[in-house]
Amino acid sequence: MVKSIAGPEIERLIQLLAKLPGLGPRSARRAALHLVKRRDQLLTPLASAMAEAVEKVVECSCCGNIDTRNPCTICVDTARDHSIVVVVEDVSDLWALERAKALNAAYHVLGGVLSPLEGVGPDDLTIDQLVARVSQGDVAEVIIAVNATVEGQTTAHYMTDQLEGFSVKITRLAHGVPVGGELDYLDEGTLSAAMRSRTVF
Amino acid sequence: MVKSIAGPEIERLIQLLAKLPGLGPRSARRAALHLVKRRDQLLTPLASAMAEAVEKVVECSCCGNIDTRNPCTICVDTARDHSIVVVVEDVSDLWALERAKALNAAYHVLGGVLSPLEGVGPDDLTIDQLVARVSQGDVAEVIIAVNATVEGQTTAHYMTDQLEGFSVKITRLAHGVPVGGELDYLDEGTLSAAMRSRTVF
Numbered sequence: 001m002v003k004s005i006a007g008p009e010i011e012r013l014i015q016l017l018a019k020l021p022g023l024g025p026r027s028a029r030r031a032a033l034h035l036v037k038r039r040d041q042l043l044t045p046l047a048s049a050m051a052e053a054v055e056k057v058v059e060c061s062c063c064g065n066i067d068t069r070n071p072c073t074i075c076v077d078t079a080r081d082h083s084i085v086v087v088v089e090d091v092s093d094l095w096a097l098e099r100a101k102a103l104n105a106a107y108h109v110l111g112g113v114l115s116p117l118e119g120v121g122p123d124d125l126t127i128d129q130l131v132a133r134v135s136q137g138d139v140a141e142v143i144i145a146v147n148a149t150v151e152g153q154t155t156a157h158y159m160t161d162q163l164e165g166f167s168v169k170i171t172r173l174a175h176g177v178p179v180g181g182e183l184d185y186l187d188e189g190t191l192s193a194a195m196r197s198r199t200v201f
Numbered sequence: 202m203v204k205s206i207a208g209p210e211i212e213r214l215i216q217l218l219a220k221l222p223g224l225g226p227r228s229a230r231r232a233a234l235h236l237v238k239r240r241d242q243l244l245t246p247l248a249s250a251m252a253e254a255v256e257k258v259v260e261c262s263c264c265g266n267i268d269t270r271n272p273c274t275i276c277v278d279t280a281r282d283h284s285i286v287v288v289v290e291d292v293s294d295l296w297a298l299e300r301a302k303a304l305n306a307a308y309h310v311l312g313g314v315l316s317p318l319e320g321v322g323p324d325d326l327t328i329d330q331l332v333a334r335v336s337q338g339d340v341a342e343v344i345i346a347v348n349a350t351v352e353g354q355t356t357a358h359y360m361t362d363q364l365e366g367f368s369v370k371i372t373r374l375a376h377g378v379p380v381g382g383e384l385d386y387l388d389e390g391t392l393s394a395a396m397r398s399r400t401v402f
Binding site for chain 2: 012016030069
């Protein structure tokens, strides 16, 4: 119905915007209208920012991060400790750890987790590249920072097996009570893990 | 912080996406990542759809609708009854009425409502253009379909005053119980209005 009102170009814009996470068909329509009504302040800059991203964004051939340079800003950052490699599932996890300023180290983006049900095997992830990085001997510690899901933990075990034999320390993120979290709302697994890993006050 | 990880181009994309209604800083980041990871399927088409919209989208000089042609598709649609003009605040209201297939008539988009507090006066709206359309004598009925807010109703009264003296029927949308609505959740004003306007079953 909207097609016949506003021309196929606007309809196409709506359909594409609706594919963004967080936007449904209704909010995509609102976003499209917001855009076309703010042509100079928003639509034009966004169109050119996207065109520029199409042009410039690349995947880092070393760690799998997304950046406008290859190797990425993190891989060439001499202020970081490149002997520590934090293994994450996705670039969004890398960004989250960077926002938290969790550690000033290097990263390795797996590109997913092992999932036999969805047909994701070791060859679909960058585990081989990780092993290759470690085999060069410059990595002292691999921190496995995959999600605490079944698939994440399976992937973690698989990686640990692959890295056996190298003189590298393998660690994982601690389990425990989230900062600001209330015990009453936490699941039993987290509470048990937090209890087991309790520290001296 | 993100700026130093992913390059200024991606950061700029995130900042612009965050200005869309329905997307905050966090979801804009997720959307940006979603886009750059789906360059061929999503980012490139969206960039070109936006560039096309910048190029082609215009405001209809007759009714204020947004379209890729001027006069807009609705204004040139000979299957519509152009003697009835539905006055709406915004293009989104026009789209909503069209989706509902409420009436096969013409529209007039005011571009807002009178709001002394926000400095919106009659000259900021297209009320003069509406009066000009009516004064040409082809309009038999003006349906005031502004929102049922204080500003909307003030604007409705102002327009009614301006259209006095023309031989045109002025109507407004009915107030009542929304279809599917539960009485218990409705405000007293709506319930009183629904009671006053009750119809024979």
